[in-house]
Amino acid sequence: MIQRRNSDLDVEESFTRESNRLPEKDLDKIANVYRELLQGIGEDVGREGLLRTPDRAARALEFLTQGYRQDLDQIINGAVFESRASEIILVKDIELYSLCEHHLLPFIGRAHVAYLPNGKVIGLSKIPRIVEMFARRLQVQERLTVQIADFIDAALEPRGVAVVAEGIHMCSVMRGVKKANAKMITSAMRGAFRSDPRTRAEFMGHVDRSHDHE
């Protein structure tokens, strides 16, 4: 078993990459909609604190949705290698920040991603990038989990893939629908992680252990 915590890996820059930008005219359109939205809740868009808010909010939305404009092939380009590795490769505690598509509110948590190689491996730092690319879109947690698993399955054709995501959804927590810190847990298992209970148990054992440090 090879395992890494996300904190050991390269940290992503926290700005929108040039290639992921929206055209200026689309940003203006979004800013105008935010202006209307503020008026809709009865705010004075002319007051000092809100003057630049529509533009800032448009930029923030551009950042949070840049996954739509990222090229996955480019992300994994040059990072897939031939390998005889045959043990589970696991990256756990990958920070997860996404937006629920039903309320446009954040859900935050962690993802744990493992695969059983079958001749091909990917650079470990690419796995958080893959998670991030799917998270920076409007999502539901179940689909996010499945998309990560399916992408790794297709890119590496491994003997198995396992993805577990834990998320706290602000649309539930802030609106009082669920108790604070109520976590939603989703998983997607492919290949050996689905068919072999021991392989799945080994993975789940390591994921559960990651919580002992908290």
Ligand code: ZN
């Ligand atoms: Zn929601």
